[in-house]
Structure formats: structure tokens, C-alpha cells
Amino acid sequence: MAGLRLGPLLRYVDWETGSRATVWVETTRPCTAVVRCADGSSGSSPTFAVEGHHYALVVVTGLTPGSSTAYEVLLDGRRAWPLEGSRFPPSTITTPAVPQPEEAGPVRIAFGSCRWAAPPAGGHDLSPGSRLRSSEEDAIGPDALDTLAARLAADPTAVRPDVLLLLGDQVYADETSKATRQRIAARRDLGEPPGAEVADYEEYTHLYDESWRDPDVRWLLSTVPSCMIFDDHDVIDDWNTSGAWLEDMRRTPWWHERIVSGLMSYWVYQHLGNLSPDALAADPLYAAVRAAPDATETLRRHAAEADADPAGTRWSYRRVFGRVRLLMVDTRAARVLDEQERSMLDAGEARWLRDEVLTDRAAYDHLLIGTSLPWLLPPLVHHAETWNAALCRGERGGPDGRWARIGEKVRRACDLEHWAAFPESFRQLSELLREAGRGPDAPATVCVLSGDVHHAYVAEPRWSDSVPDDTSGARILQLTCSPVHNSIPATIRAGFRLGWSRAGRWLGRGLALHGRTGAAPMDWRKTGGPWFGNQLMTLTLHGRKAVLTLVQARERPTGAQLETVLERTLTSND
The missing domain is CATH 3.30.750.180 (GpdQ, beta-strand dimerisation domain)
Incomplete structure (x- = not known):
């Protein structure tokens, strides 16, 4: 029986028609994933396989513009989401009303970057002479994404972002946590390069497990659409700093597998959900991946070519x-x-x-x-x-x-x-x-x-x-x-x-x-x-008006809270 390993992530919501969305899932075995909405809209897709993992990106059609509808995920006909006994509100897909431009409501875009799901086991400077141990997570303060999720889950009527922009370093391949190091150590000798850093595709999946299986973040990403782009730590610190740096990296015995696995996993976990249903339908790589019984070699070849000839691939x-x-x-x-x-x-x-x-x-x-x-x-x-x-x-x-x-x-x-x-x-x-x-x-x-x-x-x-x-x-x-x-x-x-x-x-x-x-x-x-501090910015755009808000996650006696640090009107032009 298929289970839900990771997700669902609500990725793309169509602002041109207000009637389509995409939902990404990772499952425990091959199956057909169905997203079924309370308003009768739905979508389904068979999973595709990469390195023994199974994924689907479900295109949901028939959504009602200007609505918010709860949805559930079924795998081979059995409900896998919401989880049994979940403390969170239902996951929903909210669509724009797509009215005439002069009647359009505000667009709220929240953004930030650099998220440790857990502190790295090797420590990180906090102040001169001090080190952060994995047991001292409180020293870096509460997670702004977790805190946003808790706020929205506690008040289903609260205003949500229309989209969350994650601007890099969604995972840290070169700064792994104690738990991830233990999982890596069960597979290979940490005394051999690249040591406790991620070495291959399977170890990249550990990073996404750690980051996206967090209950609060998992629910947040299931109900707020997201756009993502990589930065250096998604592969390695200072990725592509210079030609000399790249030459040095290519001489190491482990680099090729790291960069190929990094680009493969980025395509599966992040990039695929950035694309519209129309772009997906026209993408020959996506078609080849879905058609293959096992798409590992297809995707490996693409990633290797993207590394060898960066101009041939657009992210x-x-x-x-x-x-x-x-x-x-x-x-x-x-x-x-x-x-x-x-x-x-x-x-x-x-x-x-x-x-x-x-x-x-x-x-x-x-x-x-x-x-x-x-x-x-x-x-x-x-x-x-x-x-x-x-x-x-x-x-x-x-x-x-x-x-x-x-x-x-x-x-x-x-x-x-x-x-x-x-x-x-x-x-x-x-x-x-x-x-x-x-x-x-x-x-x-x-x-x-x-x-x-x-x-x-x-x-x-x-x-x-x-x-x-x-x-x-x-x-x-x-x-x-x-x-x-x-x-x-x-x-x-x-x-x-x-x-x-x-x-x-x-x-x-x-x-x-x-x-x-x-x-x-x-x-x-x-x-x-x-x-x-740990923080998020939000742009609220309405007509030609723009308001910027900055919130920081701070620990208080009642728990972590998002506190407003800045609220500023950028333009009041009509």
C-alpha cells in the first residue's frame, strides 16, 4: 500500500484563469496520486521514479476562480492527506478572482532565504569564541517559517500570503545536522571525502525529509503556493565563485556526483513545481521522465549536461x-x-x-x-x-x-x-x-x-x-x-x-x-x-500601491511570535 513520504506541496496557482493549480508529492511506492477538492475539482497523475524514490506533480483543473477549497490527497484510492488526527486546519487551494484589473484585490508576496531545518552538527559562530552545538538550537532563535505556520494554523481566518518566495539555501548540502550525519554514517565512512557533507541523490533526499517533514512547515507548504530558486548551499558554499574554484572542485573525486545529484534533486524537489501546467506540457524532459519506468539515467544525463554546458539549461x-x-x-x-x-x-x-x-x-x-x-x-x-x-x-x-x-x-x-x-x-x-x-x-x-x-x-x-x-x-x-x-x-x-x-x-x-x-x-x-534575526518580508501590492512589512520570529513566554519590525508604504500612487 502506497503512503505519503513527503508533501503535499501546493506549488503553482494559475493567476490567468484562476482554475488550475499543481500539487507535488513524494510517495513510498509507485501509485496514482489524486488531488480531490471539496468543490468537485480534481487532478491525478501516476508517479515517476528517480533513484528508488517516487514522485508526482498533480495538475488540478476545474477550480472555481475567486474561491478557497479544501483538498485531500489519495494514493491508489486511499486517503493519505490530511493525516489521521491532524491538529492543523484543512489544506486549501485559494484561487484569484481574475476580475478586471481595476477590481483586482491585493497580492501578498512573502519572501526570505537561508533556512536551517536544524543547526549543523559541526557548530557555527555566534560570537567571538563561541560555538553552536546541535543541542543549542534555541541559541539561533525560532524559525520564521515555523512561526508563520503556527500563526496561520491557529487562526484560519488570518490573512495568508498569496505566494511564498524561497530565495535560496532551502537545504544545506555542506552543513548537515546531527540527525542527517547519523543517516549518512549508516551508509558510508564519514572519514572519506566528502565526509559529513552530502555525497549523492539519496543523501539529498535526507535533507528534504528533514526540512519539509517538519509538521508546521509541511502544513504551511501544503496550503500556501511557493516559488523557489537555488543558491550556493543547495550545492556547496561559494558554488561557482570563479573559474579557478571550479577547476579545483572538478579535480576532487567526489565533486561530479555532488553537482549531478544536486541538480537532479533540485529539478525534482524545487524546479518542477515552479513551472506552469502549460510549461510542463511542453517540456520534453518532463515527458521523458514520466514515460520512463525508471527516470534516473534520463535525469542524470540532463544534470550532467547542465553542469557541462550551463547555457543549455534555463533555471x-x-x-x-x-x-x-x-x-x-x-x-x-x-x-x-x-x-x-x-x-x-x-x-x-x-x-x-x-x-x-x-x-x-x-x-x-x-x-x-x-x-x-x-x-x-x-x-x-x-x-x-x-x-x-x-x-x-x-x-x-x-x-x-x-x-x-x-x-x-x-x-x-x-x-x-x-x-x-x-x-x-x-x-x-x-x-x-x-x-x-x-x-x-x-x-x-x-x-x-x-x-x-x-x-x-x-x-x-x-x-x-x-x-x-x-x-x-x-x-x-x-x-x-x-x-x-x-x-x-x-x-x-x-x-x-x-x-x-x-x-x-x-x-x-x-x-x-x-x-x-x-x-x-x-x-x-x-x-x-x-x-x-530570523525574519520574513511581505510585499502587499494593490493597484499601483505597495506596502512593505518585515516580521521577526522572537521567543516569548507564550511561545514564538512574529513581531512586526517595519511597515512602510513604498508608493501611494493610484
């Missing part, structure tokens, strides 16, 4: 929520790493992003760019990264000189690999966002949504020819929110505070002079933060 995608356009951008696998042609996005990916941003701008009031890595960083960090990129490029002493070698060491030691570390890509993105935010068809806001850097902040650019308080174009913002659940070392807090300070700006300018990097295409300033 980025577009989602539309009424008059809100979201572009989720791959800033890890799509990189060009040659020092003389270094780019955050390959040429095809850059063209895709430009076309998606500028095509039919009148169709959206708000443009959201989801990129795990922030576009605008604290000025000191930004200049440190552009300086480092110049050294590694050979600006001082040539590409084989001493400064280039020092630059590569510093780059890896200090994680200097954000947009600023790809100066030409930073310039291109800045100009693209500026172009998107100008002219008669400009949206009300252009927001870059990011995580990664373990603090939250709001930053705004100002070009030299901008008119002060000009309201004729879009308000362009960098909105960064991280972590959902992770440690915040004291050194990181101090470093980022310095990075935003006046002294940090001066230090940054000194680095720019030494690296001969030239001036940035514009200036920017922090208009909110920095905030440290």
Missing part, C-alpha cells in the same frame, strides 16, 4: 500574479567564469531577462526580480568585491601576477561573489532596471528581492541625472531579507554595520582607487535597516 522563470510580474533569476548555474569575460548571467540568460523586463511593460504595475544574491550591497562590501574582481582580472600585475593570486584567495575566504563581483553584469542590471523604471509605461515599483547576506535592509539607487523626489517613474528598491532560520555571528553584524557606515564608504572608495575600478554607475543609500 530562471517568470510568474504573473495579476498585474505583478515576477522574474526569478538563476545567479549560480548561469555564470560565465572566465576572468576576462566574467558575467553573472550567460548571454542567453541576459537576453531572456531583458526581454522579460521590457516586453509589454504596460501589462504590469509592479516588477519583481527575485535573485538570491543582492544587487545593492553595503558600499564597503560592494567596493571590496569590485576591487577584488579587478585584481583577479589582472588590473595590477597581470592575470598571472601576485595580486591576482592574492585576489583569488581573498575572494574565496571572504565570499566576494555577489553582483558587485561581476562588475559588467552589475552595470547591465542597473541600466536595465533604470530603463524599466522610466517612461510613460513605467510600473509603480521595480523591486529586487534577495537574501543570502544574513540581515535585512532596504536600499535605493540614485543616478546622477535623477531629479530629487521625481515621481514620474518607478520607485526602484533593493529589498533584502535573510535569514529565515540561521545563525547571525557577531562578526557579521559588526561587519555589515561598518559596511553601511560613512567610514565604510570611505574605505570602499580607497579600495576602488587601488583596484582602478572606476565609479559605480549610480549611488545608493540604505533607507531601512540593517535588521538582524
Whole structure:
């Protein structure tokens, strides 16, 4: 008899028709998965197999626009969800009313990144001289995702996000918990590389078990649609930092299996649910996986090709929520790493992003760019990264000189690999966002949504020819929110505070002079933060109005609570 191993996850809800959704499940054996809704709508799919695991992505059709309907999951005709005796409210699928644009209600988009399901067994810095042991989970505070789930489960009438954006580091392949290490140790010798890090597909499934089987998070993901994109820890810290880094990794005996397994598991557990029913129907890889008795080799071949030729695979995608356009951008696998042609996005990916941003701008009031890595960083960090990129490029002493070698060491030691570390890509993105935010068809806001850097902040650019308080174009913002659940070392807090300070700006300018990097295409300033803690941001978009909220999970005598740290109107334009 088939059982439900993981899920269900409500992934895609169709905002164009209001009548379709997708639900992802992992089962214990081959079966037919059925999603049956209380309003009579339904969908079914046979499972497909990868490495002895069984999955289905069920397309539900016939949903009523503007409704919220409870659903259940049946496996070979037997109910597997809701779980017997569940303390949670029914899982529901909520669809938009898809009215005329002027009648549309608000769109609520919650986002964040960097979530440890459990602290790593090896410890992590909290303050100088201190270590976090796995028995000290309370030291990093409550999980913001867990706390959101508890709030919504306790009050079924509470306002829920329309979608949850998970902007990277959904799992940590290189920082495993005590429980995961024990499971790995039962399979192989931890004394052999890669040690307690994840080695293959089966061990990746342990990470998703640990992360998504958490009862509160499991219920939350069953009832709030989600969009996901990877970052480095989904594979390994500093993934694709540089060409030299990649050469070193490819010389290790375990790397090939890690990257292939990482991309395979990402496709199954995260990427597949990002796609619309129409995109799924047109995807030859999805068709081949579903048709194969065992899709392991089909998917392994795809992942190996994606690693060997990143330009041949697109992980980025577009989602539309009424008059809100979201572009989720791959800033890890799509990189060009040659020092003389270094780019955050390959040429095809850059063209895709430009076309998606500028095509039919009148169709959206708000443009959201989801990129795990922030576009605008604290000025000191930004200049440190552009300086480092110049050294590694050979600006001082040539590409084989001493400064280039020092630059590569510093780059890896200090994680200097954000947009600023790809100066030409930073310039291109800045100009693209500026172009998107100008002219008669400009949206009300252009927001870059990011995580990664373990603090939250709001930053705004100002070009030299901008008119002060000009309201004729879009308000362009960098909105960064991280972590959902992770440690915040004291050194990181101090470093980022310095990075935003006046002294940090001066230090940054000194680095720019030494690296001969030239001036940035514009200036920017922090208009909110920095905030440290386990947190989530939410954008509430209604017509051309936008409101930003930041909540933090804090432990109180009555239990963990989400407390509002910021609520700010970004634009009040009608």
C-alpha cells in the first residue's frame, strides 16, 4: 500500500484563469496520486521514479476562480492527506478572482532565504569564541517559517500570503545536522571525502525529509503556493565563485556526483513545481521522465549536461500574479567564469531577462526580480568585491601576477561573489532596471528581492541625472531579507554595520582607487535597516500601491511570535 513520504506541496496557482493549480508529492511506492477538492475539482497523475524514490506533480483543473477549497490527497484510492488526527486546519487551494484589473484585490508576496531545518552538527559562530552545538538550537532563535505556520494554523481566518518566495539555501548540502550525519554514517565512512557533507541523490533526499517533514512547515507548504530558486548551499558554499574554484572542485573525486545529484534533486524537489501546467506540457524532459519506468539515467544525463554546458539549461522563470510580474533569476548555474569575460548571467540568460523586463511593460504595475544574491550591497562590501574582481582580472600585475593570486584567495575566504563581483553584469542590471523604471509605461515599483547576506535592509539607487523626489517613474528598491532560520555571528553584524557606515564608504572608495575600478554607475543609500534575526518580508501590492512589512520570529513566554519590525508604504500612487 502506497503512503505519503513527503508533501503535499501546493506549488503553482494559475493567476490567468484562476482554475488550475499543481500539487507535488513524494510517495513510498509507485501509485496514482489524486488531488480531490471539496468543490468537485480534481487532478491525478501516476508517479515517476528517480533513484528508488517516487514522485508526482498533480495538475488540478476545474477550480472555481475567486474561491478557497479544501483538498485531500489519495494514493491508489486511499486517503493519505490530511493525516489521521491532524491538529492543523484543512489544506486549501485559494484561487484569484481574475476580475478586471481595476477590481483586482491585493497580492501578498512573502519572501526570505537561508533556512536551517536544524543547526549543523559541526557548530557555527555566534560570537567571538563561541560555538553552536546541535543541542543549542534555541541559541539561533525560532524559525520564521515555523512561526508563520503556527500563526496561520491557529487562526484560519488570518490573512495568508498569496505566494511564498524561497530565495535560496532551502537545504544545506555542506552543513548537515546531527540527525542527517547519523543517516549518512549508516551508509558510508564519514572519514572519506566528502565526509559529513552530502555525497549523492539519496543523501539529498535526507535533507528534504528533514526540512519539509517538519509538521508546521509541511502544513504551511501544503496550503500556501511557493516559488523557489537555488543558491550556493543547495550545492556547496561559494558554488561557482570563479573559474579557478571550479577547476579545483572538478579535480576532487567526489565533486561530479555532488553537482549531478544536486541538480537532479533540485529539478525534482524545487524546479518542477515552479513551472506552469502549460510549461510542463511542453517540456520534453518532463515527458521523458514520466514515460520512463525508471527516470534516473534520463535525469542524470540532463544534470550532467547542465553542469557541462550551463547555457543549455534555463533555471530562471517568470510568474504573473495579476498585474505583478515576477522574474526569478538563476545567479549560480548561469555564470560565465572566465576572468576576462566574467558575467553573472550567460548571454542567453541576459537576453531572456531583458526581454522579460521590457516586453509589454504596460501589462504590469509592479516588477519583481527575485535573485538570491543582492544587487545593492553595503558600499564597503560592494567596493571590496569590485576591487577584488579587478585584481583577479589582472588590473595590477597581470592575470598571472601576485595580486591576482592574492585576489583569488581573498575572494574565496571572504565570499566576494555577489553582483558587485561581476562588475559588467552589475552595470547591465542597473541600466536595465533604470530603463524599466522610466517612461510613460513605467510600473509603480521595480523591486529586487534577495537574501543570502544574513540581515535585512532596504536600499535605493540614485543616478546622477535623477531629479530629487521625481515621481514620474518607478520607485526602484533593493529589498533584502535573510535569514529565515540561521545563525547571525557577531562578526557579521559588526561587519555589515561598518559596511553601511560613512567610514565604510570611505574605505570602499580607497579600495576602488587601488583596484582602478572606476565609479559605480549610480549611488545608493540604505533607507531601512540593517535588521538582524530570523525574519520574513511581505510585499502587499494593490493597484499601483505597495506596502512593505518585515516580521521577526522572537521567543516569548507564550511561545514564538512574529513581531512586526517595519511597515512602510513604498508608493501611494493610484
